[in-house]
Amino acid sequence: MLNISDEFQAAWNTSSSIVVTCACGHTHFASFGNNGNFDEGELEGLCEKAFRSPADYTEHPDLSYVTYLHVGKGIVVGCACQQDTKYENFIWLYRNEITAYLMARNKVDMETVTHLNEQLKQLDELHALQTKLHLDT
Ligand SMILES: [Zn+2]
Ligand SMILES: [Zn+2]
Numbered sequence: 001m002l003n004i005s006d007e008f009q010a011a012w013n014t015s016s017s018i019v020v021t022c023a024c025g026h027t028h029f030a031s032f033g034n035n036g037n038f039d040e041g042e043l044e045g046l047c048e049k050a051f052r053s054p055a056d057y058t059e060h061p062d063l064s065y066v067t068y069l070h071v072g073k074g075i076v077v078g079c080a081c082q083q084d085t086k087y088e089n090f091i092w093l094y095r096n097e098i099t100a101y102l103m104a105r106n107k108v109d110m111e112t113v114t115h116l117n118e119q120l121k122q123l124d125e126l127h128a129l130q131t132k133l134h135l136d137t
Contacts, residue, residue, distance in 0.1 A: 004077060008088045009067070014077070016065040019046065023073035024081035026056060030063035 018034050019042075021027045029046045038046075050057035060066065068074040075083045091098060 004069075004084045004088045008091075009069075009077065013070040014067050015070065015074070016067045018065055020066040020068045020074060020076050022068065022076035022079045022081060023071075023083060024075075024079060026058065026076065026079055026081065028058050028060060028066045028076050028079065030060045030065050032060070032062055032064045034064060 018037050019027065019029045027046070027049075029043070029050075031043060031047075035043065046057060047059060050059045067077040069077060069084055069087070071083075071087055075081075075087070077084050
């Protein structure tokens, strides 16, 4: 998969900014219509860096913002490091295992809730019994 799917991008927590440094260290900046949004000299400085070290800085003249995924550190969507697609591919490839894991964890949570509810019910009964005994004496 070359690009993450719309479904993954919609489900996951994403943000966007005019300048984003990906978890891999690669800085992306979106210059489309953003002349007024950069600090003075910032865009020129970034373009200069992109010219000198294109492997570390990439201008996106067609984009008005860069989107990134929150997976610990921010991962730029569409970055050449492809960490975004690695996450989606991992989740999709192991969806059965992940589903089984989530269901097992949810079951543990439900058992804990059920146990707590039983304890609360017992406390209620105890309280009712105490009140009744108190009234009887
Ligand atoms: Zn990149
Ligand atoms: Zn990257």
